[in-house]
Amino acid sequence: MPADDVLVAPNILEYPYARSVGPVIGRFMTGLRDGRIFGIRASDGRVIVPPTEYDPVTSETLGEDRFVEVGQAGVVTTWAWVHQPRERHPLQRPFGWALVRLDGADTGLLHAVDAGDESRMATGMRVRVRWRDERVGEIQDIACFAPEAG
Amino acid sequence: MAEPVTRISTPMRLEYRFTPGRAASRFLRHVEQGELLGQRCPNCRKVYIPPRGACAACGVPTDEEVRVADKGTVTTFCVVNVPFYGQKIEIPYVSATILLDGADIGIFHLVQEVPAEDVHMGMRVEAVWHDERRPTLESISHFKPTGEPDAPFESYKDYV
Structure with a gap:
């Protein structure tokens, strides 16, 4: 049997998951919808973005009184370049996945950086949030980050 | 707000x-x-x-x-009553394992043209083919009862 007689077909699996977010991630998502970014202050004083429900060191519950609004620009701490974006990626042109430490935060937020070309990506570069026009309360409300001018 | x-x-x-x-x-x-x-x-x-x-x-x-053969015996079956995402068929419907005559392993397919509550083990069924066939088991629309007497349990007991 010639090899070209062997059939091939696309096989696509889709799972329409939804999840409840709870009070902490819920606050983060609500903030995104409103064009604001919230972290949470841990017992050691660090500001964690996105906020966690429990303290990473002591495991104590981190409550309502610990939310902190952080800046909308920050520093790339590490990154990887995507040459060929996939259909569900946030950008349909080459981009960088990066951990962005926002101003006022102590941890990195994973998101896309629309740098245009890999040569414009660098650890330590400044980037700023580019909001989506219509926001609903999900991480895609941040369309991507873009290099700060200058 | x-x-x-x-x-x-x-x-x-x-x-x-x-x-x-x-x-x-x-x-x-x-x-x-x-x-x-x-x-x-x-x-x-x-x-x-x-x-x-x-x-x-x-x-x-x-x-x-x-x-x-494109006919065989229902060995096991399931009446689907639960709606789910992507469902193509109106519920309730019956998914069955059908032991085709001459085969030693069952295939999964739908049993229709019979009320779900009347489907049973040993029921004899035959394929209803679509007029337009493609290289997929969906070329068989479903299986329907042949009207033959039930197959005796002995004939399919090793395939349940």
């Missing part, structure tokens, strides 16, 4: 290119012609459908091709 966000949508999508391999490709080409083609193990003599090119029990290639 709008209500707080309590829920997010987190869909997943996995895109594969699936190839059934040589044996099952040949099977599917014959399905397109309205025929069911299995393979017999040279060692244990069992007939597999759809064929996989080898006997999983004996670990030997299965080269001998065998025509299998």
